[in-house]
Amino acid sequence: MSRPLVIAAALAALLAGCAPQIPDRPAAASVAAPSNWRTSFAGDPAVEGNWWSGFGDPQLATLVDQARTHNSDVAIAIARVEEARAQERTSRAVLVPAVNLTAPASYGRSLTALGTAVEATVAQPQFQASYEIDLFGRNRAQIDAAAANVLASDAARQTTLLAVSSATASGYVTLLALDERLDLLRQTLTSREEALRIARSRAAAGYTSQLELRQAEAEYHATQQQIPVVETAIARQENALSLLIGDTPAAIARGVRFAALHRPAVPAALPSELTRRRPDIVQAEYALAASDARLRAAQRQFLPQVQLSAAIGEVMGSSLRDNVDVWSIGGSILAPIFAGGRLRGQFDAATAQRDQAAFTYQRAVLSAFREVEDQLAIIARLDDQERALVAQRVAVADSLRHATNRYRAGYSPYLEQVDAQRVLLSVDIALIQLRTDRLTAAIALYQALGGSPST
Template sequence: MKRAMRAVRSLAPLLLAGCAMAPQPAPSPTLDVPAAWRGAAAHAGTGAAVAPGWWQSFGDAQLDALVRRALASNGELRIARARLQEYGARVRIAAGAQQPALSLALGPGRARAIGPLGQPVVVTSVSGSVQAAYEPDLFGRLGSATEAARFEALSQEAALEAVALSVAANTASGYLNLLGLDAQLALARATLASRERSFTLARHQFEVGYSSRLEMSQAEAELHATAAVVPQLERAIAQQEGALNLLAGASPGPVARGAPLLALRLPAIGPGLPSELLRRRPDIAQAERAVAASDASLAAARSQLLPSIRLSATLGAQGHSLGELLQSPTALWSIGGSVLAPLFDGGRLRAQAEIAGTVRDRAVFAYENVVRGAFAETENALAAIDGLTRQLAQAEARRRAAGETLRVAHNRYANGYASYLEELDAQRNAFSAENTVLQLRASLLAAHVDLFRALGGGWSASE
């Protein structure tokens, strides 16, 4: 017996060495974090983290109510919450494998067999037992599997926050676009009323002989061109309302408005340092936790190559009837253990470990891609805010000049000093300038939403 134990102890190191697998190091990092953002807009604001209710900074109570309703009822968010519950259950399953298992068995039986004298004998038996089993985690396989499940659950938690950020940002962008369409529709209707007055005047002057049919026809054509813009904008508004209701998990219908487009505030946002973005965005945290989960899965896969030990114990009783089982049973018990060591499996376990290594490598590459995308989105949002701000200033100056040109042209035409073509050209320029200002204002507000989204929207990764 002692010789056998010495032989086992001498063979154990060789067995472990044969089961071991060379380490699979992670790929070399290629991520280069910039030291600062580019452009003048990068230095605006305080650089503090984005507040959780960032959409309130626009100063519209209806926008706040709409975003909150979307965060409570959006269908994609409900799916993400259910998925998070699933991964929480997976963590409990993985952790349960590290705990002892206890089970109760009760088995009545009746059989007819041949007795010692060759006569048939009917035997009735009732047995009950309590079984316990436990697998010591000698090489960390079960712990690694539990750790992988925990990081996968944390990754899904960050994924839920990423979906919530996307829903809030899409809702805010859609609402701001809706206000922009409302402002353009109001401008189109006001311009249409002006075109109707111009056409009435041109027709009157043609009838009394003060102008030609050409001027009256041009005024009529401009009237119809402006009238065609109104249903186009009304259709776009209805489609935008439908998209907002879908985000909010509501049925199709009108969307309540608050402040008009030009009354909304332009929030001041400080982007801070690029390195701070790594803890602000939930999609970066999701990718980072996916790397940790894949690394733990790799450790669990490598541990499959090592021996595992399972301990078991059974305590039971047996009798020929239920009464005998309860009063004077025959005691039964067993204690045992087993060692399972892979010797030959056709390379299956090693291939599984190699697959886990490639999954870990892909998670690292995906993390770097997500971070680079986050840097690019932030740079684009900052550049958009800077460019749109300067473009809007020029558009407002053009609007003022076009308005003054229209006033002078109208007076000249009304007093007979100029043709209607001069006023018509001034009307077109004034409408175009006013419409451009509204579009740029809506785009600038949407660019602030994009920056909120790029900076993580008020979410910060927990430790």
């Protein structure tokens, strides 16, 4: 081995020992999955495919499919995946030699040593090649970071798909619940109208006072004013769903009625499985892997870089009798000696970014556990709440029947009937809202669990 190569190799070995050690991930960022959920639930391990089809409404499934295909957020997420893939291809280009073609040419007039003017044309086409030997793995670490970014971007796309699917399903359920509430108000308004007609007849015949007539009118208009509010909410909900499916505001077709919807089966999943099911956790995991790779690349910046270069070409000119072949081959070692703390600052920044990614992953996992537990707690108590509401409705409906009979028999004032009607309407609206909450909680649980395995 020649003396210069021995010196270069010794220098490279010396500088390699000067590179800082990569610190371990912060211990405080570690997280362990609990053995089981705090709230127990019965899951169906056989649930696969499009979970939104489990509601039994083909129109809901159509809307979700449209949203997954045409939603703007999904399109943006797909474009980000393509961007990450392009960046990965760019990073891999450093592993192959770069070849360029240069073709300088000139035409000029000059004086010879004898004072004679000479015009000459010169051209020198040349192929140049350069290649960096990835001796310490710096380029490979950058490629690993780019590859992890591709996987993180694809996981982000899946997160967006799951969020859009859940939002569309919840929005459609809410729309059907608003339809149900509008039907209830219209039915109530019809009964209020009949009560008002009777009150007017009784007042005209002198059987009741003007007070009871005004009470009947007030109840009629109180119900009447609620209808435009719900109609406005329906229009806004349709507009929101139109945006989700990537369309301009328009009416949304309905499938089954609200009462015909049923909850899809919930997939059985242990807490330890959540980190593999939820795409946002997978995204945070790959982001952490990318930060690890960038930290390795920052460490390798302290080490020498070995460059090889070669060129071959031909010189052609009007002053030459024959063309002249030219070539060159060489190499260089770039070893950092002093950079004013720049390399150390970059390494420390990469270390801090890696630590941030570790804590971000921890937060994603802990948030996932909490979201699942929240929805399980809601679902576990909705059945008890519904049983109480149904029992209350039975009692209120019976109370209204007695109040109506007593009023018509002249044993009680109209106000008793009005109060019973108000309570019954309130309970019916509460039942619609509770059943809406139950369906949307099931959707939220699906989202919290990461959807089905094929999502």
